[in-house]
Amino acid sequence: MFMAKTWAISGVDLHLDLTGTRVRAELEAALRDAVRSGRLGPGTRLPASRGLALDLGIARNTVADAYAQLVAEGWLVARQGSGTRVADRPVAPDHPTPPAPAGPARPRYVLTAGLPDTSAFPRSMWLAAARRAVGAAASEAFGYADPRGRPELRHALAGYLARARGVRADPERIVVCSGFTQGLALLCQVLAARGVRGMAMEAYGHAAHRDLVVAHGLRPSMLPVDADGARVDRLADPAVLLTPAHQFPLGVALAPDRRAAVVAWAADHDGVLIEDDYDGEFRYDRQPVGAVQALAPDHVVYAGSVSKTLAPGLRLGWLVLPAALADEVAAAKSRHDGHTGVLDQLTLAELITSGGYDRHVRRMRLAYRRRRDHLVATLSRRAPKVGISGIAAGLHALVTLPSKESEQAVVARAADRGLAITGLGEFRRTPGRPRPALVIGYGSPPEHAFTTTIARLAAVLAEVSAGR
Numbered sequence: 388m389f390m391a392k393t394w395a396i397s398g399v400d401l402h403l404d405l406t407g408t409r410v411r412a413e414l415e416a417a418l419r420d421a422v423r424s425g426r427l428g429p430g431t432r433l434p435a436s437r438g439l440a441l442d443l444g445i446a447r448n449t450v451a452d453a454y455a456q457l458v459a460e461g462w463l464v465a466r467q468g469s470g471t472r473v474a475d476r477p478v479a480p481d482h483p484t485p486p487a488p489a490g491p492a493r494p495r496y497v498l499t500a501g502l503p504d505t506s507a508f509p510r511s512m513w514l515a516a517a518r519r520a521v522g523a524a525a526s527e528a529f530g531y532a533d534p535r536g537r538p539e540l541r542h543a544l545a546g547y548l549a550r551a552r553g554v555r556a557d558p559e560r561i562v563v564c565s566g567f568t569q570g571l572a573l574l575c576q577v578l579a580a581r582g583v584r585g586m587a588m589e590a591y592g593h594a595a596h597r598d599l600v601v602a603h604g605l606r607p608s609m610l611p612v613d614a615d616g617a618r619v620d621r622l623a624d625p626a627v628l629l630t631p632a633h634q635f636p637l638g639v640a641l642a643p644d645r646r647a648a649v650v651a652w653a654a655d656h657d658g659v660l661i662e663d664d665y666d667g668e669f670r671y672d673r674q675p676v677g678a679v680q681a682l683a684p685d686h687v688v689y690a691g692s693v694s695k696t697l698a699p700g701l702r703l704g705w706l707v708l709p710a711a712l713a714d715e716v717a718a719a720k721s722r723h724d725g726h727t728g729v730l731d732q733l734t735l736a737e738l739i740t741s742g743g744y745d746r747h748v749r750r751m752r753l754a755y756r757r758r759r760d761h762l763v764a765t766l767s768r769r770a771p772k773v774g775i776s777g778i779a780a781g782l783h784a785l786v787t788l789p790s791k792e793s794e795q796a797v798v799a800r801a802a803d804r805g806l807a808i809t810g811l812g813e814f815r816r817t818p819g820r821p822r823p824a825l826v827i828g829y830g831s832p833p834e835h836a837f838t839t840t841i842a843r844l845a846a847v848l849a850e851v852s853a854g855r
């Protein structure tokens with residue numbers, strides 16, 4: 388019997404010649420070939436053996452045996468509960484793939500700041516919520532929407548932010564946007580149109596945020612940051628951007644008297660505080676530090692996003708705005724891109740109202756807390772001369788180096804071992820030579836690679852500690 392079949396896995400068509408008794412060998416060869424050529428990329432999930440057998444009209448055992456053989460050969464990995472996937476680093480190809488275009492080699496171990504563990508994205512939960520939300524949505528939901536976002540999501544967020552972060556959120560004053568990045572851009576636009584010329588920012592932070600402020604015609608001025616957070620006594624501009632719950636990247640919380648001071652300044656000067664609450668859900672040691680916004684909802688813009696809790700790739704964020712700004716920001720959003728995509732908004736709303744979002748955040752909080760504890764324990768054992776701070780919250784820690792070390796030298800030493808880390812200098816926008824430090828993002832490695840990655844870091848820092 389001869390039968391040619393084509394079937395598809397993850398959108399890749401695989402051709403299979405089923406010739407009588409050689410069915411299993413053909414199946415194995417087709418899969419090997421697809422992995423080797425890269426048509427089935429690392430991590431691609433294969434169909435369940437039962438489903439594929441039904442598709443192909445062959446015995447289930449034939450498929451299961453072929454999968455088992457390829458697992459044994461290292462092409463595939465099988466994990467209880469998560470099915471069979473293409474291995475992360477399949478065995479070396481027979482025909483070497485042509486070299487990638489020139490560029491730096493991708494590090495194997497990544498501890499750069501700002502990323503969550505994307506391998507922990509709750510795929511099944513998200514898909515189930517999407518199925519429910521899209522299935523139940525009225526037809527009008529698929530048309531153009533309110534620039535502020537879907538009412539389902541704005542209501543769900545208002546409840547969630549009040550409960551989890553103490554935010555005084557009215558759904559009418561929420562604008563859903565494409566991450567914090569877009570939210571900041573919209574605010575800069577609106578403030579510039581109102582005649583604001585400058586924005587105060589923390590002297591440590593993302594260069595991208597500063598560049599964005601500059602690109603919108605505002606002049607950034609830098610506030611020093613000390614152990615109590617930003618020096619808000621130095622405020623001179625009518626707008627200020629802060630990370631009060633967990634300063635990025637130094638990791639300190641804005642002290643209560645400074646929270647009160649910034650709120651008093653805003654009220655006295657009709658100022659605007661943009662509160663970037665990028666990792667407020669992940670607090671480990673103390674009672675959560677609530678949002679400053681609750682102290683002055685008419686002067687504080689509360690900004691959040693799913694980039695730490697779910698995935699940066701979603702590009703979903705929100706602004707909770709003072710009444711005086713809400714319409715102007717919504718109009719800017721409308722001019723910018725109409726509104727944020729509806730399907731993801733409906734899915735997130737469903738995830739929040741069903742309790743799945745809280746469950747995921749709780750699970751991740753535990754996981755990140757364990758990671759943090761492991762990082763702290765490992766470094767204090769193996770590299771006692773480095774300091775570690777900023778660890779009460781979030782997904783990153785500040786690791787201070789002995790003062791004679793250069794950040795760049797330590798970063799380069801780590802790179803030689805395939806480990807990507809970032810020096811604090813990347814985030815510094817202030818003159819002077821503070822103690823050298825690293826910003827270690829312990830959120831990003833997938834769970835299975837975490838301890839190896841920390842061991843690499845510890846080895847580098849042990850050398851530094853020993854003065855080698």
Ligand SMILES: Cc1ncc(COP(=O)(O)O)c(C=O)c1O
Nearest residue numbers: 501566567568635665692694704
């Ligand atoms: C300080 C800070 N603010 C905000 C964000 C979130 O930005 P976005 O929502 O655009 O991904 C990040 C990164 O996750 C961050 O590190």
